[in-house]
Amino acid sequence: MSFTRRHFLAATGAVALGAAAPALRAEAAWPNRNVRLLVPYPAGGSSDIIARFVSQPLAEALKQNVIVDNRPGANGNLGAAMVVQSDDKHTLLLCDVGALVISPSVYTKLTFDPNKDLRGVSMLAYSPHILAVHPSVQVNTLPELVALSKKERLNFAVTAMGSAPHVAGVAVEQATGAKWEYVPYKGGSQAITDTIGGQTQIIMNGMLATLPHIQSGKLKAIAVSSRARMPQIPNVPTIAEQGVTGFESGTWQGLMAPNNLPEDARQRLAKEMARIMNLPDVKAKLNEQGADVVLMPPAELDTFLAAERKRWAEVVRKGNIRLD
Structure with a gap:
């Protein structure tokens, strides 16, 4: 090969590498395409409400479209x-993270392990459960509801078998001796609709999605599952106040990511979500509907999830809740 040809090839190779470098940098940058915020429940539930509150400010921060995608089931x-199976690094999960860690205790067959295949990004908000009944049910307190359940068949609407509201309902049963029949739905909004319509008599669901129906009189609140009474419904006592000492449950909305999301992207997301959740309008909208902004960075979220996993696994074991 001649000297001239060798130098020509070297020069053209250098030009090619130089041209490729920006493309490689663009491929490595995150995000470089639309971000999908996958909500694994139907529209209208707590996770969906929060996803739609944060999607626009998150899109502005990331300079990419953020698309809320409901995939219930x-x-x-x-x-x-x-989300676990996605390989695009741009699909995130916004869900009730408490329910997510219950799943391995309930389901005998899962195609993924949420404890290993997903990584916490940030806790976002907490909304206690409201234990409510159709207005036609002639009870006003938890002890009265328990007594009625021993005399009449009561259908108890839950977002799904094995969901956080279902397991919380089982915990109340275990503590009080109540007896009710669980009716599973594909999400909280459908469970609420049927309880309002009288097809079911009892519901336990996140306050964020349920409070408007309490305020309108379509449902009657019996108790809240928080440690203290909620300012939005100060006359409604807690479950703990009504005989179940120390009881607390609720929906914990958080953002999770698949393992292939780069660590710098995860940390960036955590910071942006903390900023967005503290925006006055976002915070006000959530507080109006009974949710508190509760932020946890990745490491703290991992610790919380481990504790919740252990806590609810015992309830699941005692209640013999197993699903295929």
Whole structure:
């Protein structure tokens, strides 16, 4: 090969590498395409409400479109599996993270392990459960509801078998001796609709999605599952006040990511979500509907999830809740 040809090839190779470098940098940058915020429940539930509150400010921060994508099914496990299996690094999961860690205790067959295949980004908000009844049910307190359940068949609407509201309902049963029949739905909004319509008599669901129906009189609140009474409904006592000492449950909305999301992207997301959740309008909208902004960075969220996993696994074991 001549000296001239060797130098020509070297020069053209250098030009090619130089041209490729920006493309490589663009490929490595995150995000470089639309971000999908996957909500594994139907529209209208707590996770969906929060996803739609944060999607626009998050899009502005990331300079990419943020698309809310509802993929309900199997108590949120169908959507969670889609996030785990995604390889685009731009699909995130916004869900009830408390329910997510319950799943391995309940389901004998999962296509993924949420404890290993997903990484916490940030806790976002907490909304206690409201235990409510159709207005035609002639009770006003938890002890009265328990007594009625021993005399009449009461249908108890839950977002799904094995969901956080279902397991919380089982915990109340275990503590009080109540007896009710669980009717599973594909999400909280459908469970609320049927309880308002009288097809079911009892519901336990996140306050964020349920409070408007309490305020309108379509449902009657019996108790809240928080440690203290909620300012939005100060006359409604807690479950703990009504005989179940120390009881607390609720929906914990958080952002999770698949393992292939780069660590710098995860940390950036955590910071942006903390900023967005503290925006006055976002915070006010959530507080009006009974949700508190509760932020946890990745490491703290991991610790919380481990504690919740252990806590609810015992309730599941005692209640013999197992699903295929």
